[in-house]
Amino acid sequence: MTKPSTKLAACPICNKPAQESAKPFCSERCRQVDLNKWLNGSYSVPAVEEEFSEDDISELENSRMLH
Numbered sequence: 001m002t003k004p005s006t007k008l009a010a011c012p013i014c015n016k017p018a019q020e021s022a023k024p025f026c027s028e029r030c031r032q033v034d035l036n037k038w039l040n041g042s043y044s045v046p047a048v049e050e051e052f053s054e055d056d057i058s059e060l061e062n063s064r065m066l067h
């Protein structure tokens with residue numbers, strides 16, 4: 001049961017097996033999705049998605065109420 005060692009990592013977008021022609025993604029589509037994520041967000045986004053803390057959220061809501 002030995003498989004070829006050319007196994008590629010899973011697509012970071014949808015976790016399907018990556019394709020050699022589009023790696024590290026499974027398809028050109030996922031490559032575009034990833035690209036759009038970069039274009040829409042900050043260029044310095046960390047690998048882990050940023051999360052708002054409870055304090056940040058209540059601060060936002062407070063400032064909204066002032067208007």
Ligand SMILES: [Zn+2]
Binds near residue numbers: 013025027030
């Ligand atoms: Zn994919």
